Amino acid sequence: MPHVSPSIFCPQAMLRLSAWVSALLVVTACGGGGGTSSASTGSETSAGATGVLCDLQGAGSTVTKIADNTSLPYQFSWSCTATSRTIIANGVPNHVVGTFPNANNPNTIAPYNVNQSGPLAPTLDTVKAVPIVGYALNGVKLDPNTGGACQNNATSAATQGPGIPSSATQCTYLGGGDWSLEAIVPGSPFDFGADFNNAHVQPTGEYHYHGAPTGVFKALGGTETASTANKMQIIGWAADGFPIYYKYGYSVANDATTPLKKLVGNYKPNAVATLSSLRPTASVFPLGTFRQDWAYSASNGGDLDECNGRTGVTPEFPKGTYYYVATESYPYLQRCVKGKLV
Numbered sequence: 001m002p003h004v005s006p007s008i009f010c011p012q013a014m015l016r017l018s019a020w021v022s023a024l025l026v027v028t029a030c031g032g033g034g035g036t037s038s039a040s041t042g043s044e045t046s047a048g049a050t051g052v053l054c055d056l057q058g059a060g061s062t063v064t065k066i067a068d069n070t071s072l073p074y075q076f077s078w079s080c081t082a083t084s085r086t087i088i089a090n091g092v093p094n095h096v097v098g099t100f101p102n103a104n105n106p107n108t109i110a111p112y113n114v115n116q117s118g119p120l121a122p123t124l125d126t127v128k129a130v131p132i133v134g135y136a137l138n139g140v141k142l143d144p145n146t147g148g149a150c151q152n153n154a155t156s157a158a159t160q161g162p163g164i165p166s167s168a169t170q171c172t173y174l175g176g177g178d179w180s181l182e183a184i185v186p187g188s189p190f191d192f193g194a195d196f197n198n199a200h201v202q203p204t205g206e207y208h209y210h211g212a213p214t215g216v217f218k219a220l221g222g223t224e225t226a227s228t229a230n231k232m233q234i235i236g237w238a239a240d241g242f243p244i245y246y247k248y249g250y251s252v253a254n255d256a257t258t259p260l261k262k263l264v265g266n267y268k269p270n271a272v273a274t275l276s277s278l279r280p281t282a283s284v285f286p287l288g289t290f291r292q293d294w295a296y297s298a299s300n301g302g303d304l305d306e307c308n309g310r311t312g313v314t315p316e317f318p319k320g321t322y323y324y325v326a327t328e329s330y331p332y333l334q335r336c337v338k339g340k341l342v
Contacts, residue, residue, distance in 0.1 A: 052243075052316045053234070054080035054120075056137060058094055065097055065109075072109065076139030078237075080120050084342060085237060089114040089139020091206055093199075095215035100201050104193035110205025114139050117342055122241030124322060125340040127307060133334050134238035134324075136209060136216050140199075142236060142244070142326075143208040144333040145291070148190065149177025154280035157189040162203075170280075174203070179280055180291040183210045184332060188289045198332065211332035217246045224248075228260050232315055235326060240339025244324045245314065249303070253312030254320060263310075265329040266302035270295035294330055308334040 056078040063072045076089035090111040100109050116135060134142045150157075154170035162174035171177070173190070183192040183200070193200050198211030216235045223230045229248045236244040251258040269287040272295075273279055280290075287293050296306045304310050308331055309324040317323075324334045 053078060053137070054085070058138065060094065063093055063095065063097055065099055072111070074138065076114075076137075078137070083120055084117045085120050085241060086117040087114055087135050087139055087237070089135075091140055093136075093140050093197075093207060093215060094138045095197070095219050097197070097199075097207070098193075098195035102193055104191045105200055107201040107203055108205055109201050109207050112204065112206045114141070116239075118237060118239055119241035119340065119342055122322075122339040124338050125240075127336050127338055128341070129336050130239045130341070132239065133337065134236050134244055136213050136236040136244075137234070138216055138219070140213070140216075141206070141208045142213075142333050144183070144210050144331065144335060146173075146181050146183050146192065146210075147176060148173040148181035148183075148192075149175070150179045150181070150280050150285065150290070152178045152278040152280075154179070155284060157284055159190075178278065179285075179289075182289065182291055182330075185288045185330070187286050189285060190289070209326075209333065212247055212326035212328065222246065227262055232260055234314070234316055238324055238334070238337050238339070240337040240341055242309070242322050242324060242337070242339050243314070243316065244326060244334075246326055247328060249310070249314075249325060250312060253303075253310055256313050256315075256318065263304060263325045263327060264302040265304050265308050265325075265327050265331060266298060266300040266306070267294045267296050267330045268300050269293045288330070291335075302329065305338075307336040307338050309338060 059075045061071045061073045063074055072092050074092035074094045078087050091114050092111050101107060132141050132143050136142060150171040151165040156170055159171050159173055160169040163172055164175045165172050165177040181190055184194045184198055194210055197213055197215045199207060199209045201207050213235055217233055220233055222233050232248055233246045234243045235246045238244055247262055248260045249263045250256055251261045270293055273293045274282050274287060304325055308327060309322055311320060311322045313320045314323060326333055
């Protein structure tokens, strides 16, 4: 989805999710079998997500812009049929956000229609790219890529509004090009304005996450230190129906008695990219600035596969499931999915 010049949108819950869970969320089993727990356990297997968070709803006006205390109403509703899981929402987060427009993002947050479905019982398939990798539990989309890029052999990071890069303006925040910009890589010469929630706003007003949605985790009662957290927390569902978790998982993937640790992706900047005769100069564009700079290897010392996922047990799936992780390390949110799509 196209992005505009930097924008930061980081919401913080005016209602803690303890209040969200008790007052605004209804979590029940889907299609037989009772239960009103926010963490369904017992009969789930790696083959499906049946019964997990099949009736999850929220509505209110708790989103406050830091600058002027402007509130926006949010609404989201998850539901299940025998075969699919659907999110209907207005795309407004349920937590405090940064100031928009701001110096790096000229866009104003606005509601947008979300009505998307995925399989209720996901199954692994071939690796494939998708335009939107999934949705957070609050109905806000997880959209890690950008529409910004630089042309081959660019020597200047100067940008001039949306449009295809040219000899006069070699890079753009919106319009495409040969070398795709990353939005939240530290040290990049491009400031997409990502806030404390790793999110910003598109020209259409669509607020979306580029990385781990901290506000969602905190709203669900999550707390964290430099290295660990108080719980393993599902924060959304991927386009293929598999769950997405926030940063932390069990040290041993299939042992829920082991301590939580911060999970790490297996991507590193690919030095081969700097040898390309077409790559923009590294003195202006440090390695990691572009999506093409990053390469996956299972031997890079991380915990996750090429789609930032792994198989293991979770609180919602005590018998195990494949799941994705929103990480502090690249790619932050998965850039592909491994399950079958509806």
